[in-house]
Amino acid sequence: xxxxxxxxxxxxxxxxxxxxxxxxxxPGAVPVVKGGGTKLCLPIQSVLHEYHMKHGLRHEDFLRYRxxxxxxLKHVRKALKFTQTSHRAKxxxxxxxxxxxxxxxxxxxxxxxTAERSWAHFMQLKDESELExxxxxxxxxxxxxxxxxxKYLLKICSVEGPKNxxxxxxxxxxxxxxxxxxxxxxxxKRLWSEALHNFKNASALYEKVKLLMKEDMRExxxxxxxxxxxxxNFCAYNLxxxxxxxxxxxxxxxxxDFDEKLKLMTKKVKVTSFDWLGQTVQVKLPFWxxxxxxxxxxxxxxxxALNDEAKINFLDSLLDETRQVQAKLKEEAKMQNDKGVVSxxxxxxxxxxxxxxxSNSNVESSIMFLxxxxxxxxxxxxxxxxxxxxYNLVSKESGNKIFGAISKKLKPQTFLKFFETCxxxxxxxxxxxxxxxxxxxxxxREGLKKQQKAFSSFSIYELGxxxxxxxxxxxxxxxxxxxxxxxxxxxxxxxIVRGMESSLVVRLLKELLDFIDDEIYNAYTNxxxxxxAKDLSQPSGADxxxxxxxxxxxxxxxxxxxxTSLKNLKITSMPPDYVPVPAKPLFxxxxxxxxxxxxxVDEKVQAANQSKGGLGGYFRGWWGGGSKS
Numbered sequence: 001x002x003x004x005x006x007x008x009x010x011x012x013x014x015x016x017x018x019x020x021x022x023x024x025x026x027p028g029a030v031p032v033v034k035g036g037g038t039k040l041c042l043p044i045q046s047v048l049h050e051y052h053m054k055h056g057l058r059h060e061d062f063l064r065y066r067x068x069x070x071x072x073l074k075h076v077r078k079a080l081k082f083t084q085t086s087h088r089a090k091x092x093x094x095x096x097x098x099x100x101x102x103x104x105x106x107x108x109x110x111x112x113x114t115a116e117r118s119w120a121h122f123m124q125l126k127d128e129s130e131l132e133x134x135x136x137x138x139x140x141x142x143x144x145x146x147x148x149x150x151k152y153l154l155k156i157c158s159v160e161g162p163k164n165x166x167x168x169x170x171x172x173x174x175x176x177x178x179x180x181x182x183x184x185x186x187x188x189k190r191l192w193s194e195a196l197h198n199f200k201n202a203s204a205l206y207e208k209v210k211l212l213m214k215e216d217m218r219e220x221x222x223x224x225x226x227x228x229x230x231x232x233n234f235c236a237y238n239l240x241x242x243x244x245x246x247x248x249x250x251x252x253x254x255x256x257d258f259d260e261k262l263k264l265m266t267k268k269v270k271v272t273s274f275d276w277l278g279q280t281v282q283v284k285l286p287f288w289x290x291x292x293x294x295x296x297x298x299x300x301x302x303x304x305a306l307n308d309e310a311k312i313n314f315l316d317s318l319l320d321e322t323r324q325v326q327a328k329l330k331e332e333a334k335m336q337n338d339k340g341v342v343s344x345x346x347x348x349x350x351x352x353x354x355x356x357x358x359s360n361s362n363v364e365s366s367i368m369f370l371x372x373x374x375x376x377x378x379x380x381x382x383x384x385x386x387x388x389x390x391y392n393l394v395s396k397e398s399g400n401k402i403f404g405a406i407s408k409k410l411k412p413q414t415f416l417k418f419f420e421t422c423x424x425x426x427x428x429x430x431x432x433x434x435x436x437x438x439x440x441x442x443x444x445r446e447g448l449k450k451q452q453k454a455f456s457s458f459s460i461y462e463l464g465x466x467x468x469x470x471x472x473x474x475x476x477x478x479x480x481x482x483x484x485x486x487x488x489x490x491x492x493x494x495x496i497v498r499g500m501e502s503s504l505v506v507r508l509l510k511e512l513l514d515f516i517d518d519e520i521y522n523a524y525t526n527x528x529x530x531x532x533a534k535d536l537s538q539p540s541g542a543d544x545x546x547x548x549x550x551x552x553x554x555x556x557x558x559x560x561x562x563x564t565s566l567k568n569l570k571i572t573s574m575p576p577d578y579v580p581v582p583a584k585p586l587f588x589x590x591x592x593x594x595x596x597x598x599x600x601v602d603e604k605v606q607a608a609n610q611s612k613g614g615l616g617g618y619f620r621g622w623w624g625g626g627s628k629s
Contacts, residue, residue, distance in 0.1 A: 039167040039290075042108045044177055045206070048116070049220035062124040069117035076106050076113070099163045102156060108166070111156065115149035115181065118142045126188075143185050150178040169209070176205035180228065187235060196235035203228045216335070276373050276499075277434060278441035281366045285332065288370070291325045294318075295377065308392035315385040322378045329371045336367055372434035376499065379425045384501045386418045386425075387508070403461070403511040412465035419462060423455040447497035450490055454509050457486040461512060461519070468523060473530060477523040484516045 051057075056064030077083050084095050097107050125139035157166045157174040166174075183198030203225060210221035272283045274292075298318040305311045390402050393410065401407065402415065429435060430448050439445030464479030487509060495509065496502045550570045551559075561569065 040102070040105050040108060040165050040170065041167045042105055042112070042170045042173075044112060044170065044173040045209075045220045045224060046217070047109075047112070048177075049223065051116070062120045062127070066117055066120035066124060069113050069120060073110065073113045073117065076110055080104060080106055080110075082107075082110070097152075097156065099156060099159050099165075102165055108153065108156065108170070111149055111153040112177075115146045115153065115177075118146035118149060119181070119184075122146060140185075140188060143181075143188065147178075147181045147185050150174075150181040154178045172205055172209055176202045176209070179205065180224075183228075183231065187231065190238075192235045192238040196232060196239065199228055199232045199235060203232060274370070274373075276369075277438035277444060279369065279438055281369055283366070283370065285328075285370075287325065287328060291321070291374075294321055308388045308395065311388050312385055312392065315381050315388070319378060319381055319385070322374055322381065326371065326374045326378065329367060329374060333365075333367045333371065336365075369434055372432045375432060376429055376435075379429050380500045383422045383425050384504065386422050387504045390415060390418055401511050401515075402508060403515040408465075412462045412469065416459055416462040416466065419455050419458040423452050423459065426452040426455065442498055443494075444497060447494060447502075450494040451497065451500075451502070451505050453486060454490055454495060454505055457483045457490075458508060458512060460486065461516065464519070464523070468526075471526075471530070473523050473526040477520065477527055480516060480520045480523055483512070484520065487512050487516065 051068070052065070055068040056062065082095060082101075085092055097110055101107060119142075122139045122143040125135045125142065129136040129139060154171075154174045154177075157171040159166075179198045179202035183195045183202060186192075186195035186198060206221050206224050206228070210218050210225070213221065272289055272292075274281050274283050274288070295318070298314055302311045302314045305314060391400075393414070394400065394402055394404075394407050407415070426448055430439075430445065430452070435445060435448070439448075460479050461483040464476045464483060467473075467479060468476040490509060492506050492509065495505050550572045552572045
């Protein structure tokens with residue numbers, strides 16, 4: 001991977017033009033600052049606009065919005081392990097966000113959400129004060145808390161020197177947010193001059209930032225300016241001023257470094273040539289160069305790490321930053337598709353070629369090409385992390401080999417799960433569209449298939465260990481032989497894949513080939529010993545006949561009984577086996593009226609028929625017979 005930078009003649013808008021809530025708060029939204037890495041960028045007004053529209057303020061439901069801020073604040077603190085209470089002892093310990101621990105975008109979000117929660121509470125109490133005026137005093141205290149949080153957010157963003165981890169855009173928007181909050185507080189206290197001063201500063205800052213944004217990203221700033229302008233007019237009216245242009249803010253009032261911050265935001269963006277899989281794309285996305293440099297920095301830190309646990313921590317940070325860039329590229333792809341629809345309707349077929357700062361004649365969609373590379377980095381880093389986790393697990397048992405005597409103390413299901421996960425990750429890389437099209441470059445696809453085959457051999461070996469743990473040594477022996485057969489068919493040189501940490505896979509394969517023979521001999525020995533024990537426990541043929549069936553069923557056979565078989569001799573079965581017996585036949589008195597009987601018997605039968613009727617009398621009465629009385 002190489003990059004060549006060429007300055008463009010045009011000006012580009014602010015880096016990271018629009019960041020949605022999912023980018024800020026999702027599992028991959030953790031840009032981490034390490035050794036001069038990325039600058040944190042929190043587009044405050046865009047984020048607040050999205051919060052307001054999604055969580056109640058579209059209908060001026062301040063109670064719902066305050067509840068969302070509280071839940072979101074609790075979730076962010078828990079995700080950062082920055083909570084102020086412990087699970088065991090419910091004691092509250094205040095933890096402040098300082099310049100030293102701002103290594104994550106979510107620390108800035110904590111300060112922003114704290115201010116928004118207090119502001120929402122103020123607006124809720126202000127509405128309720130129409131019925132109960134006393135609530136206004138409580139409301140003003142909440143607004144003072146919001147101003148204090150906004151001021152502290154500005155302080156964190158305005159730190160100078162090496163501790164400054166926030167970009168120019170975030171600093172300017174934090175200053176505008178602070179002036180807006182201070183203006184609200186002064187207005188509600190009827191300090192019209194101070195309120196007018198703060199509202200004008202906020203309006204000027206939002207106007208400057210808006211002019212540097214792309215056309216489709218100016219909506220949040222237009223809404224805020226529309227909200228601030230009536231407040232400026234109202235304060236000017238109360239001061240008796242006829243025009244609001246007499247007190248335009250100066251650079252000194254907006255901050256001594258305001259001019260420098262604007263220059264940083266309007267600096268020229270470099271066009272970078274990015275190479276992957278033999279294809280070259282021209283990239284003018286402002287965050288792409290930072291991401292590539294972050295990858296190199298993380299790899300250097302991983303190589304310098306002293307233990308596997310430190311390497312895993314660096315890989316976690318890399319995965320978080322990769323997910324953030326992935327979300328940004330998806331947002332760019334969405335914008336590209338929207339612009340493509342508009343240009344196709346207007347007849348501009350080539351308008352989409354460089355709309356997002358990427359272009360290449362050999363790649364159909366450059367944004368999707370970059371997205372494929374970022375997905376490759378994420379999946380390959382996940383494979384690297386899983387292998388390091390297994391080595392770290394073995395090292396806790398004083399071992400340094402995954403396939404060895406020490407690892408046999410651990411459950412094979414643990415290793416099997418991780419190896420199958422790694423194989424799935426490599427399968428996802430192979431399923432990428434870019435790998436399917438350009439995977440022949442430097443045998444990239446073949447190397448991935450060989451690695452997947454190697455992980456399959458590791459999984460087969462661990463599956464054999466599972467059978468061995470259940471004393472099913474025949475199945476274990478067959479799986480061990482299959483694992484050795486698959487591993488021996490892989491050439492170590494074929495496992496090298498450009499852009500991946502292939503040395504660990506090579507190391508695993510060599511460890512398996514060195515140790516698999518011992519497992520095969522062990523399984524074979526256990527198979528023989530189990531068969532020998534089974535033969536010893538099984539009686540002879542004659543004794544088997546005598547012991548398998550009772551003696552009363554083999555009276556016609558001669559059975560030789562030994563002293564051992566006499567102890568277990570079965571003479572008969574107790575209880576006896578069931579024998580089928582024919583049931584008693586049933587006779588019905590149907591033909592008794594048609595049989596001639598002796599006189600004495602006939603009198604008895606007639607008497608019985610007269611008393612009971614009989615079956616024949618029953619039918620006779622049914623068909624109209626019987627007595628005529």
